[in-house]
Amino acid sequence: MSPEFDRRVLVIDDSPLVRGALLQKLEELGFLALAAADGQEGLSALGHFHPDVVLCDLDMPGMTGLEVVAAARERAPTTPVLILTVADASEFAVKAMREGAFGYLVKGVDDAVLRHELGSAIRHRQLLEHNRRLEEDNRRYRRDLERMVEEKTRELIKLRDRKAHAEKLSALATFVAGAAHELNNPLAAIISNLGWLEQVLGQGGAPDAATASEIRQALEETTQCAGRIGRIVEALQRYAHPAAASEECEVGMAIEELKILCRERVPANVSLSIEVDGAARNLEVGFPDLVLVLTNLVTNSVHAVESRPSPRISVKAWREGEWAKVEVVDNGCGIPREILSRVCDPFFTTKRPGHGTGMGLSLAQQASQAAGGELSIESELGVGTTVTISLPAEEEVAAAAIGSEMELRAGAPLC
Ligand SMILES: Nc1ncnc2c1ncn2[C@@H]1O[C@H](COP(=O)(O)OP(=O)(O)OP(=O)(O)O)[C@@H](O)[C@H]1O
Numbered sequence: 001m002s003p004e005f006d007r008r009v010l011v012i013d014d015s016p017l018v019r020g021a022l023l024q025k026l027e028e029l030g031f032l033a034l035a036a037a038d039g040q041e042g043l044s045a046l047g048h049f050h051p052d053v054v055l056c057d058l059d060m061p062g063m064t065g066l067e068v069v070a071a072a073r074e075r076a077p078t079t080p081v082l083i084l085t086v087a088d089a090s091e092f093a094v095k096a097m098r099e100g101a102f103g104y105l106v107k108g109v110d111d112a113v114l115r116h117e118l119g120s121a122i123r124h125r126q127l128l129e130h131n132r133r134l135e136e137d138n139r140r141y142r143r144d145l146e147r148m149v150e151e152k153t154r155e156l157i158k159l160r161d162r163k164a165h166a167e168k169l170s171a172l173a174t175f176v177a178g179a180a181h182e183l184n185n186p187l188a189a190i191i192s193n194l195g196w197l198e199q200v201l202g203q204g205g206a207p208d209a210a211t212a213s214e215i216r217q218a219l220e221e222t223t224q225c226a227g228r229i230g231r232i233v234e235a236l237q238r239y240a241h242p243a244a245a246s247e248e249c250e251v252g253m254a255i256e257e258l259k260i261l262c263r264e265r266v267p268a269n270v271s272l273s274i275e276v277d278g279a280a281r282n283l284e285v286g287f288p289d290l291v292l293v294l295t296n297l298v299t300n301s302v303h304a305v306e307s308r309p310s311p312r313i314s315v316k317a318w319r320e321g322e323w324a325k326v327e328v329v330d331n332g333c334g335i336p337r338e339i340l341s342r343v344c345d346p347f348f349t350t351k352r353p354g355h356g357t358g359m360g361l362s363l364a365q366q367a368s369q370a371a372g373g374e375l376s377i378e379s380e381l382g383v384g385t386t387v388t389i390s391l392p393a394e395e396e397v398a399a400a401a402i403g404s405e406m407e408l409r410a411g412a413p414l415c
């Protein structure tokens with residue numbers, strides 16, 4: 001079977017003689033051929049015959065070959081048109097090729113050349129069609145891919161939102177459970193003491209000396225428990241309503257106050273150094289609780305270095321561009337990696353019941369954020385912990401002159 005079998009050739013020529021001869025020749029060569037007598041008829045055949053190639057006379061009454069080439073390009077862009085010319089009209093044929101014709105053939109061409117030219121035109125069309133299909137596939141894949149990416153992104157966003165919501169609920173549950181637990185312990189002690197007192201006093205008569213001492217002890221314990229409940233409630237209130245960031249605090253003053261407070265809180269065997277860089281001294285930060293927070297951080301460090309050989313704690317404050325930075329470093333037990341992300345959760349504590357509310361770091365973090373800054377923790381188990389607070393700061397204008405004088409004196413460890 002000829003390779004051209006089923007290939008379709010449309011002949012457009014106004015000469016019945018040429019049409020007849022070409023149809024016969026094309027059929028002999030194994031093509032399916034159809035003839036049209038003018039441009040209009042040829043163009044409508046494009047729509048129903050779907051030729052692989054068009055042979056079109058250049059010089060026709062009505063629509064010229066050039067016009068057919070232009071119209072065919074519009075309607076069937078991948079269908080090649082070969083122009084048929086007489087021997088001395090090759091100049092027009094070249095013009096037609098500029099307009100988009102695939103090539104030209106001189107009328108009366110022998111079979112081998114005709115077959116070769118038709119074959120080239122058909123292969124060219126196949127390539128164009130293949131290319132068009134590839135581009136379509138490409139466009140479809142891109143659309144599918146974009147749709148898949150969009151769907152996956154939507155799913156991920158939903159998952160992330162759901163996870164964030166679940167995390168919030170779980171954090172809230174931990175918060176509430178922690179608060180309830182912390183309040184419950186002293187409350188249970190108060191209820192038990194009050195019950196015992198009621199029982200003792202209900203017996204009537206003056207209590208003996210031993211019972212009187214027990215009553216005093218119970219009252220003292222009850223007062224302590226009530227105080228503890230008060231402190232927890234205060235911490236909860238602070239957590240819910242952090243102090244307004246508009247209240248300012250000077251870094252140098254805060255460090256001076258911290259030094260005084262640390263004298264009571266840091267045992268003598270712990271080496272403590274507190275330094276403030278001269279450039280940080282006169283910085284004002286919108287962090288009214290800075291001293292309180294630093295005292296809490298130092299207390300955490302004191303607990304962490306408790307059973308360590310050569311325990312050391314250092315507090316440093318310095319300026320970094322527009323930021324005031326304060327860090328508390330210790331060579332204590334360090335924080336296990338698996339709980340590092342939870343130590344700032346409200347009520348998270350590893351301390352024995354009654355030794356920590358677990359609110360210290362969460363309040364410190366919340367207050368830092370309320371002041372437009374942040375709190376970060378680096379810790380290595382068995383090596384130590386560094387807690388850094390970064391706060392946006394402004395230099396107090398009036399104090400700037402004094403500050404530069406103080407700068408000269410500052411620098412050496414102050415404690
Ligand atoms: N410097 C540190 N070294 C090792 N562990 C630390 C340090 N600071 C905090 N932690 C860990 O983080 C937990 C939470 O600290 P946080 O200050 O919030 O609460 P707390 O000290 O347990 O109780 P509170 O401060 O309310 O009395 C601590 O129980 C401890 O396990």
Ligand SMILES: [Mg+2]
Pocket residue numbers: 296299300356359360361
């Ligand atoms: Mg603490």
